[in-house]
Amino acid sequence: MSSVVPTSFRNMSSYITTLILEGNGLQGKFPEDVFHFPYLQKFHLAIFLRESGQEQELELKSLEILDLSHSNLRRPTPVSLGNLTQLEYLDLPHNNLSGPIPWSVFNLTQVQFLDFSKNKLEGSLPSQVSGLSQLSILLLDHNFLSGRVPTWLFSLPSLVKLMLNNNKLEQLSLSDNALSSFTSASNANYSLPNLVSLELSSCSISEFPNFVRNLEGLTYLDLSNNRIHVLEEDMFLKLKSLKTLFLHNSPLSVSDNINLSVVLPHLDTLWLSSCNITEFSNFLTMQESLTYLDISDNSIQ
Incomplete structure (x- = not known):
């Protein structure tokens, strides 16, 4: 030296x-x-x-x-x-x-x-x-x-x-951005083990972001005002701590996901207004902790 x-x-x-x-x-x-x-x-x-x-x-x-x-x-x-x-x-x-x-x-x-x-x-x-x-x-x-x-x-x-x-x-708030890279095909693996709140509204997202699936501590998730149209069971398998979920103003068709049976044990607030919903699905009826549900401006008959 x-x-x-x-x-x-x-x-x-x-x-x-x-x-x-x-x-x-x-x-x-x-x-x-x-x-x-x-x-x-x-x-x-x-x-x-x-x-x-x-x-x-x-x-x-x-x-x-x-x-x-x-x-x-x-x-x-x-x-x-x-x-x-x-x-x-x-x-x-x-x-x-x-x-x-x-x-x-x-x-x-x-x-x-x-x-x-x-x-x-x-x-x-x-x-x-x-x-x-x-x-x-x-x-x-x-x-x-x-x-x-x-x-x-x-x-x-x-x-x-x-x-x-x-x-x-x-x-983490990423709302009002154009996040085209957040797709199911993305290999992005963000490790944010302490994240409890994630805002991704109005981001032009067309698919459920891959990295969100692994945020096990997440309690608040806002995906409203996007272009997500499919809900799949594996999207929520690890999100058992989720309490608030915003999906409103998205072209969802929950009837297409009639067999979606995932239960979010702590979910108490769910916004699905203006989502092209035509009927109640299993996803809606199985959330036993739900206290606030907004499904206004849909086509439920």
């Missing part, structure tokens, strides 16, 4: 724009000078701060790329990440970062890539943000984030990839 000499970079600050140190097995105290290089734009430090236990105030105003992946960082996420106003790429996966994600990170205006996956981050996400207009990839999976998933995540104009699986998130 090589040692870092504190004076190694002292005279380089006036011209270094890219610094790559990964794969050197360096150890010891990292020279503070580097964190103040005025022109540094790209900084790769993987497998480096493993033993130093060092905390630095980041003042790299010109930094565009920061890669600290696989560095075994064991500390709270630095609040000073929000000072990197020109940052476009922030890569921090596979570490031991703890505590909340600094909310200042979500106000960065130039960032396009954020990866905090596979850490030990806790707490909730901010209810509002003022940046992230350029963000295209956000990876927050495999942490301990909790609480409600904020709606701003689904209105980011440049976002093309979002990973939130394997957290402790409890409420």
